[in-house]
Amino acid sequence: MARKRKATYVGSGKENSEPQVGKDISKLALAQRARRERERNLKQSTARISEQHLLRDTRAQPLHEIYIGAARDEHCANIGNNVHIREDTQRANATPQAMHKSSYADKGKGLLTYANEKDTYLAQPLHEIYIGAARDEHCANIGNNVHIREDTQRANATPQAMHKSSYADKGKGLLTYANEKDTYLAQPLHEIDIGAAHDEHCVNIGNNVHIREGKDASYAQLYIYDPASALEVRNRRNQQLRKDVLQTIQETLLQVNPFVDKFRQAYAILDQLDIAEQTLPAHLHYSSSTDRRRYNLPTTDEIAVVVPRDGTKASGMRDIILHLRGDNGLMRINECHPTYLPLHYVLLFPHGELGWEPEMKKWDVKNNRPTAVRLTQMEYYSHRLFERRTEYSTILRGGKLFQEFLVDAWAATEQNRLTYYKLNQMLGETGKSLYDFPPMPQSIENWSTVVGNRLIIEHRLLQIQAQQVDTETNIGRLNSGQRSAYDAIICSVLENKGTTFFLNGGAGTGKTFLYNTIAQKCRGLGHIVVTVASSGIASLLLEGGRTAHSTFSIPLDVLENSICGFTKQSIQAELFRETKMIIWDEVPMQHKYCVEAVDRTLRDIRDNPKPFGVGTNPQEVVHLPTTIGRCQDLNELLSTVYPQLGVANVSTPTFLTERTILSARNDDVNAINCIALTIFPGNSYTYLAADKMSEDDGMDRSITNRYPNEYLNSLDPTGLPPFKLQLKAGCPIILLRNIAPKDGLCEDDDDLFGKDAPTTLDYIGDCSSSLFHKSQILWRWSFNVRAVREKNDAARKMLTLVMKCQ
């Protein structure tokens, strides 16, 4: 709360009884005194109109507070002295009604005639609004000046008075001003910044509180001027308007509009700070929890709160922030801000009645208390537009301004509705919806029926982007390997072949570049291309890329028979039915169950039993030979694939390399090789590996002795052949690794490949067409090659054999 010791009362009836404290507030006191003088004069000249039905209207206003911040604490302390609570008995008589009456009675033309013109003051916002920013360190420790009062006096001020004044006194209706461009009334009351980076609810009032040197005052600046000067400026800028009408409007607004007072007061306070070059945030604070029926807006001399912080942080409340200086451009105020309506349509809400905000609740008339049901924006505007005999509606008498109000109300409501759906959509991408947040209002409409499938719409946007990119240039940059892959894939896509490609290549060889080029090309042709990757980082490199788990809703605990987490009727299913191509980067990193789950789901939703549910060109279908049949056992399989394998002159290298038996598991390969070797002609030779622990110099033998050879022989490491290898002369082998490349492929051909030597093998043909599985051929060697070479002749021989075979 304000410190009593320094409180300065400048409100009516008390200003003379309390001492003025502190010379740095003298400007403010003088300004306030001058204003009260004007109010008193106006009161005497204005008819007193007290209409009880308007009392209800004005009392329904919520509390408005102003927070004015300062860059340093000492400034904040001074601001605190200027906070006042008083009974405002003077403002009550100054009403928009008086202004209207004056116009009617004295000018002979109705107010509404002004509405027929373009670019009128009435059709323009009272101020403009833009975005500012502030820092937390500003405004520290200012905040002990919160005041709330019951304002029972304002009720007498009515918009009718303003209307009547305009009609009666001015001979011309107020609305004729609408004819003019660039009128005073076309200027907003002030400029407001919206703190975009911080909080959409924060609205900063811009840097026009201070008048720049060499420039005419505008916006709020006119209200911090001396009224006579302000009137001159307005008249000069809007010479087509009648000065007496301008004066009536100005005087009335000065009396009844709470925002005028706030900006003038803010100006006075900021002026005292004498730190004009700094950005000083202050914000007009609105608390949605305040009971509107109990508290009114603070009146002329009140500044409810001097901000204890800069107000740029979201606090679930809606703020307006003042800046002393700033380079912010003009922007629109958020329509959800409760001050939007009174600041934009000043004459429709001359008392600064707050507009709609999301926390508004319906009123329980019977029990005279708010209900838990939210008041929608549409309901609020419907209520406002409804004609009531007991109320004087400034809105319905607004002429063209009324029309603008209607359009604005519709646009704001529609925009909010779209924002609501957008929020729901964003939640949908994370697998949630507004239904997961019960306090949020729930959607009653089916968004998909309104705008269509949002996933497909996203892809349409990607198509538009792709059409704007020079795809042909990228295609021209493809190297030969990329180009051949590109041609094959694009050909398959365009001809609806439904081929599954597996693109392999080393790191940085341009796979992602190729994917993006292909995606661009297809999207440019109007096709939907779904790009996914196994990892989030890889997905970022793909245009329009997402993770496979997110796109296909693959279960986290994927099992052998898992399916993806969307139904046949879902928007994902609709997207995949429309999809022309799926690019899945880093697919080997994914568990095979993931790929199988996607395959299974796509077959289901596309009603196509082909892999991934892709329709296949009939010519591309591989027809199995009709003679193919099931073998009863392995012997039958071998005799079918390798007839007469045991006949020496039949099992030639050509015969063996022309056929093969494929198997997925090494165990099966070993079993097939064992049986085939027994059938194969010739003597069988067994080679044992010389497994031994490393015995480097200096190594403790007690450690190596812990691993006997029997244990090493029982090991079956991946990528190494078994301990025991059986071969026959003439059987095919494949060379996998040369562990002595400087010795070449074979060091001792005669020794190794001589037909009669028990430790030699014939080298047969092509590695790629081997009867034997590669793991059978790459023999294991000693764990200590040096030791084997030097100390064990037999092992050395076998090791050499392996080396020669590689």
Ligand SMILES: Nc1ncnc2c1ncn2[C@@H]1O[C@H](COP(=O)(O)OP(=O)(O)OP(=O)(O)O)[C@@H](O)[C@H]1O
């Ligand atoms: N044909 C090309 N013309 C121009 N730049 C290319 C071409 N191919 C690849 N690049 C560039 O080379 C770099 C590596 O390519 P890219 O990222 O596509 O390789 P990658 O095979 O996907 O790599 P990784 O296996 O690490 O994912 C990128 O900067 C890419 O733009």
